[in-house]
Amino acid sequence: MTIRTRRERERAEREQLIITAARELAEAEGWDAVTTRRLAAEIEYSQPVLYSHFKGKDAIMAAVAVEGFAELAAGLREARAAVTGPRETLAAVGGAYTAFARRRPALYDAMFTHHVGLPFATPEAPAALREAFGELLRAVEPVAGADGAPDLLTETYWAGLHGLVTLMRSGRLPEEAHERRLALLNARFAGGG
Amino acid sequence: MTIRTRRERERAEREQLIITAARELAEAEGWDAVTTRRLAAEIEYSQPVLYSHFKGKDAIMAAVAVEGFAELAAGLREARAAVTGPRETLAAVGGAYTAFARRRPALYDAMFTHHVGLPFATPEAPAALREAFGELLRAVEPVAGADGAPDLLTETYWAGLHGLVTLMRSGRLPEEAHERRLALLNARFAGGG
DNA sequence: GTGAAATTCTAGCACCGCTAGACCTTCTGT
């Protein structure tokens, strides 16, 4: 048995190595630079081993995305814990969300922009993803007012954050006014229904 | 002279042919299907003629995007003209925006998602683009309240719309609740500052 | 009609994601 478990452990380690290499390469040079050849060279194996771990490049991106969800969820939770009051909470969580997107743009792309076949608004969605949404939900709920649909309101607020960061990152919105736009979004959502 | 002008006219016609073919192919099968070979076959010329008109594939997408800006601006203007009252105007324009994004997803991608090197929030931006933003601005201004920064508020509202449509189109938000989310967004922005 | 100029095409480069089949290592049964 022990020899088999060692094999399995080594294999799991190599899988993590692939994910980490893909993530670091993407963060350093963007996803366009993450080619299967390049990635194989990075982990010092040949291309086909990638396909013995993942179905294809998209599956590797999806694995990276799942790591990102966990990191985002942790960041949001931390931000929420650091403040009190509904308005402050919304501002802290919204700020943490956009800060994450700006700090880890490639990671954010894999999570929320690239067409990677991950289930989202279903129970089958990755736990880390559901947790990240839960953090947003807990920040939005106190300011939901009489809407009676905190889930939908959270989705809408999330869309606002997502729009801000994606439009900014693609050069469609100027960077320098980001904080002011975020403040406007928060004011509109914290104002009550 | 007349022979030269005929040449120039024919050349302009062929350029438009390229743009139209690219757009139709993208709308029918997505941008992944728009390869330079496929596009060349569509216009019944060889690949290199594409490069005598455009610097590369991105430039073709940019040209398609500019057409899209004009169409979007027209749609928003029409929607705004059909109603009266600030809340109704915002709902009409927001609805027209998301309807456009859902009706012409590939076009919308070229305009607002793909990294195409078009200037946005500057005077050098395409006229049609500035006009489309102007339509949004005229819809948001009446509900701006005391914010005193209608430009930034419009950008923020735009981000909300953009987030809704992109997250929905990538399967991150379920389609069926779109109208309710849009209504929530509108309510938050029409509520006054 | 002929040489010059402009235009279009053929052919190919370097790269992409992905995979079949050869190769080598490791384990198993006698």
Place this chain on the structure above:
DNA sequence: ACAGAAGGTCTAGCGGTGCTAGAATTTCAC
């Protein structure tokens, strides 16, 4: 201890991509 089976990894290659150099063709000016 050793032959054969099983498993893992590699080399080499497929069909595709965006893009371009240089040949071939057409059109022009004289």
